[in-house]
Amino acid sequence: MTNLHISVDPHGHATVSQLVQISEHCANRARLLMSLVNIVAAPGGFEHFCAYPESMRRDMLDLMRSVAEEQLPLIAALEEHATKSGYERGGQAAREVLVHEEQAANSALHYDAENQAAQLMIHH
Template identity: 85%
Template sequence: MQAFRYYKRLFKMNDLHISVDPNGHATLSQSVQISEHCNNRARLLTSLVNIVAAPGGFEHFCAYPEAMRRDILNLLRSVAEEQLPLIAALEEHATKAGYERGAQAAREVLIQEQQAANSALHYDAENHAAQMILTH
């Protein structure tokens, strides 16, 4: 029971929302910061890998009953596969954010160039007028 409380706190299962549609399909959702979710899932995946990969872990793992080994491997696979769409979404977000920052920087450069050009025109116009006054 203590382990359950630890994992409940670790994965904040109290923020878990479950809804069931009329066809009996359940939807689980959780409101959590993306960084916290990624850290939690990475920690879980690391723990599962360490069960098998730790020194002597494979031998210990092989001593588990067949059903338990299958469940652990299925959990390991599902947690790993769950990360793929998340990684794709994060890459897309990073690409969009990078593009938007680049576009904003380009707009700022254009504004600065326009201001510099306007200043140069204003300076040239003032100098031309001053030269005309001096020559007459």
């Protein structure tokens, strides 16, 4: 794990955090879950899994369950991040369009003003 940070509050509760792109974290956790499931789902895997001591089977199943349960809030966070990023990109694009339209309008006004002045000079 890179950029791992562990903090402990006065009550002895630890918070472990990792600075990583949410999409990368989701992909890594999904890959871990898929690997764990493939261990059991592979041909002969279930029989091999059943040969482990009961405590080891329970630990592996608990790990699979916790990784699977973790996916829902991660996916929700990823969707929220994607939505927010999309809105921000859309807002920036809209601002750029408004600036471009304003510049075009100013250019058109400047062009009209120059043409009117030139026409007035020609008529005199």
